[in-house]
Amino acid sequence: xxxxxNDSGEYALSCRQVRKSYGSRQVLxxxxxxxxxxxxxGLLGRNGAGKSTLISALTGLGEPDSGHITVEGHNPYxxxxxxxxxxxxLAPQDLGIYPxxxxxxxxxxxAGLQGLNTKQGGKRADELIELMGLASQSGTAAENLSxxxxxxxxxxxxxxxxxxxxxxxxxxVGADVEARARILDMVRAMSRQGTTIIYTTHYLKExxxxxxxxxxLIDGRIKVQGSLQEVLHKYARASLRIxxxxxxxxxxxxWRMADGFLEPDHPVSSPEQELARLLQEPxxxxxxxxxxxxxxxxxxxxxxxxxxxxxxxxAGSRAWEDR
Amino acid sequence: MSVMHFNGYLAAFxxxxxxxxxxxxxxxxxxxIPLIIIPFMLPSYRxxxxxQGHLSANGSEQALPGFAILFAMFSLQLVLQxxxxxxxxxxxxxxxxSAVSLLDLxxxxxxxxxxxxxxxxxxxxxxxxxLYHYRPNGSVLALAAACLAISIVLTLFGxxxxxxxxxxxxxxxxxxxxxxxxxxxxxxxxPVSGFPNWAQKLAKGSPVYWAMDAVGKINFEHAGMADVWxxxxxxxxxxxxxxxxxxxxxxxxxxxKE
Ligand SMILES: Nc1ncnc2c1ncn2[C@@H]1O[C@H](COP(=O)(O)OP(=O)(O)OP(=O)(O)O)[C@@H](O)[C@H]1O
Ligand SMILES: [Mg+2]
Numbered sequence: 092x093x094x095x096x097n098d099s100g101e102y103a104l105s106c107r108q109v110r111k112s113y114g115s116r117q118v119l120x121x122x123x124x125x126x127x128x129x130x131x132x133g134l135l136g137r138n139g140a141g142k143s144t145l146i147s148a149l150t151g152l153g154e155p156d157s158g159h160i161t162v163e164g165h166n167p168y169x170x171x172x173x174x175x176x177x178x179x180x181l182a183p184q185d186l187g188i189y190p191x192x193x194x195x196x197x198x199x200x201x202a203g204l205q206g207l208n209t210k211q212g213g214k215r216a217d218e219l220i221e222l223m224g225l226a227s228q229s230g231t232a233a234e235n236l237s238x239x240x241x242x243x244x245x246x247x248x249x250x251x252x253x254x255x256x257x258x259x260x261x262x263x264v265g266a267d268v269e270a271r272a273r274i275l276d277m278v279r280a281m282s283r284q285g286t287t288i289i290y291t292t293h294y295l296k297e298x299x300x301x302x303x304x305x306x307x308l309i310d311g312r313i314k315v316q317g318s319l320q321e322v323l324h325k326y327a328r329a330s331l332r333i334x335x336x337x338x339x340x341x342x343x344x345x346w347r348m349a350d351g352f353l354e355p356d357h358p359v360s361s362p363e364q365e366l367a368r369l370l371q372e373p374x375x376x377x378x379x380x381x382x383x384x385x386x387x388x389x390x391x392x393x394x395x396x397x398x399x400x401x402x403x404x405x406a407g408s409r410a411w412e413d414r
Numbered sequence: 415m416s417v418m419h420f421n422g423y424l425a426a427f428x429x430x431x432x433x434x435x436x437x438x439x440x441x442x443x444x445x446x447i448p449l450i451i452i453p454f455m456l457p458s459y460r461x462x463x464x465x466q467g468h469l470s471a472n473g474s475e476q477a478l479p480g481f482a483i484l485f486a487m488f489s490l491q492l493v494l495q496x497x498x499x500x501x502x503x504x505x506x507x508x509x510x511x512s513a514v515s516l517l518d519l520x521x522x523x524x525x526x527x528x529x530x531x532x533x534x535x536x537x538x539x540x541x542x543x544x545l546y547h548y549r550p551n552g553s554v555l556a557l558a559a560a561c562l563a564i565s566i567v568l569t570l571f572g573x574x575x576x577x578x579x580x581x582x583x584x585x586x587x588x589x590x591x592x593x594x595x596x597x598x599x600x601x602x603x604x605p606v607s608g609f610p611n612w613a614q615k616l617a618k619g620s621p622v623y624w625a626m627d628a629v630g631k632i633n634f635e636h637a638g639m640a641d642v643w644x645x646x647x648x649x650x651x652x653x654x655x656x657x658x659x660x661x662x663x664x665x666x667x668x669x670x671k672e
Contacts, residue, residue, distance in 0.1 A: 150511050173419055176513030187504035189429075191436045200432065203425030204512040248508065 100164075103128040103256050103287035104149065109158030111144055118144045119155065120311030126304075131278070131288045133298035135394065136308035142291045143184050145308065146258050149289070150181050162256055177206060180254035182246045184261050184291075190234035194225055194244055197233055198251055205252035212251070219247040222280070224273050239270040246274055256287045263294060275300060295390045307397050315397050319390070326393035328358045330386040331366055340374035349399055362386070422514035426522030430496060434526050437492055441530060444489045445537045448481035452546060455481075459604075466607050468634050474548040475633040480602040482538040482561070483622055486568055487593035489534050491586055493527035493572030498582035506668075520664070524569055531565035552632030556642045560632070563649040564625035570656040571596075571621075577660060577667030601626040621652045 104126040111119040118141040126132045136142050147153035149160055151167030160167055163178045170178075189197050195216050202212030220229045223243040228236060233244060246262040259278065263271045275297060282288055282301070290303060298305060298319065305322050307315040315322065332352040339353055346369065347356040359365045362385045369375060386392045452474070460473035468475070500506040509519055539561065542548060550557060572589070579585035597603060599613075600622025606614055617623045628645035631637035 152507055152510060172510075172515040173422060173513050176511060179511060181508070181511045183504065183507050185504040185507075187506075187508045189433060189505060190503060192432060196432060200425075200429040201508070201512070203428060204422070204509070204514045206421065206425075206513045252513075 101127055104160075104162050104289070106149065106161070107159045109145070109148055109155045109160060111141075111148055111153065111155045118311060119148065122158070122308070122311070122313055124306060124313050124316070126287055126289060128287050129282070129285045131282050131290055131298075131301050131303040133295075133301075133303040133305045134289060134291045134308060135295075135298075135305060136291075137398065140308045141311060142308055143260055146181070146183075146260050146289065146291070150179055150258055151175060152181075173206075176204075177252060178255055180249040180252065180257045182249035182259045182262050184264075186241055186245050188233045188241060188245050188248065191232055193230050193232055194220060194236070195229045197244060197248060201248045202251040207252060215251050215253075219250060219277075222273070222277055223247050224269070239266040242266050243270055243273060247277070250277065250281060253281075253284070254286065256289070257281060258289045260291050261293070262290070263292060263297060271297070295394055299390050307394075309398070322393050322397075323388070323390065326396040327388040327390065328386075328392055328396060329362045329388050330354060330359050330392060330395070331362050331369075332382075332384040332386060333369075334381040336379040336381045338378075340372075340378045343369070343372055343374060354399075419515065419518060422518040423522050426509075426514050426519050427525055430522050430526045431529075433499070434492065434496065434530065437495070440492065441489065441534060444485050445534060445541070448485045448538050449541055449545065452477045452481055452542060456546065462605060462608055466605065471634075472547055474542065474546040475550065475629075476605055478539060478542040478546065478548050479561075479626065479629040480597075480604075482535045482542070483564060483568075483600075483602045483625060484593070484597045485538065486531050486535050486565060487589070487597055489530060490527075490568060490572040490575070490589050490593065492530055493523075493569060494576055494579075494582060494585045494589065496523050496527060497573075497576045498585065502582070516664075520573075524573060527572060528566060528569045531569055532562065535561045535565055550629075550633045552635065552637040552641070553639060556637060556639045557629065557632050559639065559646060560625050560628040560642060560649075563646055563653070564621060567621045567649055567652050567656065570653060570660060573660050574656060574663075577663050596620045597622050599623070605630075621649055624648045624652075 102125045104124070106122060106124050109119050109122040110117070122145055134142050134145070144153065148155045149162060149167065154168050162175075165175050165178060167175055189200065192200065198216035198219055199209075199212045202215055203209070207215060217229075220226055225236075225240060225243060228240060233241060236244065242262065242265050246259060249257060249259065262274050262278075266274060271294075278288060278290065279301060290298070290301075292298065302319060304318050305316065306313050309315075315326070317325070332354055334352055339348060341348075343353070345355060345357065346353055348354075355365055366383065366385075386395065455477050456473035458473070459476040460471055463471035463473065463476060500509060510516070514522075539548075539557075575585045575588050575592075579588060597620075599617055600606070600620035601609075601617060602622050606617045606623060606626065609617060624645045628637070628642035631641055631645075635641070
């Protein structure tokens with residue numbers, strides 16, 4: 092199922108200086124991104140950062156105002172659907188299923204559109220139904236599925252044709268623990284076959300589980316990109332987040348307020364000692380604590396570091412630029 | 415737009431046909447209602463046709479094709495649904511990133527819609543013929559050609575309504591208003607020959623007029639294909655004009671809905 096042609100380079104996808112505005116609002120301000128063939132890329136960013144906009148641009152749904160995009164050697168906007176449609180699979184962020192058709196008919200219908208014949212389509216549909224754990228619902232109209240089951244069907248519909256490049260925009264929203272595990276299993280299975288996967292999520296643990304590479308979309312650009320290990324090594328730190336009832340004490344040396352939380356303004360090696368020191372501060376005597384969170388040096392903390400650096404420090408003042 | 419590819423078109427046709435099957439009950443209603451209304455109208459249609467010199471008329475000559483066309487207009491809501499639902503269900507983006515081209519997709523939807531129109535008109539005409547003793551003295555082939563021609567024109571009219579409307583509700587309202595206007599103006603509700611002079615001139619602006627004109631010739635004048643050809647030619651011109659307009663405006667029309 093791997094592309095026979097256009098695999099001269101090691102990148103399945105690359106884009107350069109991609110810009111896109113909605114009216115006067117510039118959402119993508121020059122995105123540079125390269126995704127290695129066969130890898131999983133976790134695309135991260137706040138709500139409204141432009142992840143879905145970038146995915147639309149990469150899949151041929153929304154032509155950028157400027158910039159270059161190549162997916163398996165194809166320009167999405169110059170390649171006929173009959174060719175480009177088979178190169179990519181997309182599960183958009185908004186659930187897109189035919190409510191009155193059965194689970195099986197949704198998958199078969201999609202398979203037909205992707206150029207599989209009736210026999211291949213039926214076989215692939217059954218395979219995916221099995222993988223998704225929807226065997227007992229295969230004849231059920233999609234509208235009668237639960238939210239998590241719908242999301243699984245929606246995600247599987249992007250995979251019917253085993254595309255070499257797969258875009259999954261928040262595929263696990265609304266999925267329960269088991270459904271999430273199923274979806275991650277499917278993604279891993281596709282990845283093992285050599286599929287390149289671009290994956291957005293707000294559940295960072297998923298990316299850790301899949302060993303994904305990470306790219307952070309911040310302020311319209313990819314600000315940090317690297318393997319999970321690289322990002323953890325560079326940005327994950329232990330920290331503390333403290334909230335208060337009423338006014339937070341101000342001007343504590345070594346601490347700052349960010350998003351309503353008091354945090355150390357420097358890397359912390361032992362959060363416990365740091366906390367003990369903080370409680371000695373005279374201003375803390377009159378403060379009323381609401382919560383204390385110890386942040387472990389994991390992907391969440393790396394995310395917070397990268398995001399925190401982007402929101403509260405002027406560019407270049409801290410070592411968070413990747414290149 | 416590029417060339418069509420048969421497999422993509424066929425797959426899209428199959429999918430849209432399956433979706434359309436869900437509305438079978440609505441189609442059945444759209445077939446049944448005109449058949450129920452027709453007997454109420456027969457006496458007055460008969461009188462007016464006889465007054466115009468068609469002494470053997472029983473009223474079905476006007477009622478049957480007239481109501482078949484009027485209700486074919488109403489069944490355009492099925493065309494509109496076929497397009498708007500894809501936006502409502504968020505499946506439009508899926509279609510667009512699939513291996514089926516936009517042209518194939520649109521042609522598949524239009525084909526399913528056209529098929530619905532044809533079945534609709536054919537059922538009303540056939541059942542109506544049996545129930546209300548419709549006996550045109552002209553060629554049945556010419557009658558079929560006129561029905562097919564107006565069905566294609568109406569289907570394309572539906573496509574344009576989709577393009578120009580920002581929501582399904584808006585398109586449905588347009589369809590009901592414009593449908594009544596075009597059908598009434600074109601003589602589907604009462605014979606054009608009974609219209610005041612100025613209205614007879616205006617009637618020619620509606621494609622329905624040309625279908626009804628052909629039907630009139632087939633009803634009473636022993637008309638064959640050659641005799642209705644002038645009417646068919648004008649319907650063909652309507653068809654080409656609508657198709658051209660749709661081709662030019664389609665992309666922008668779709669983008670407004672995204
Ligand atoms: N069609 C549109 N018209 C106008 N503005 C839009 C449109 N689509 C997105 N936007 C704006 O572009 C910005 C980026 O949206 P986008 O959906 O790409 O964000 P996202 O990173 O996917 O967010 P989320 O995590 O919430 O899915 C947002 O501010 C949004 O309001
Ligand atoms: Mg999004």
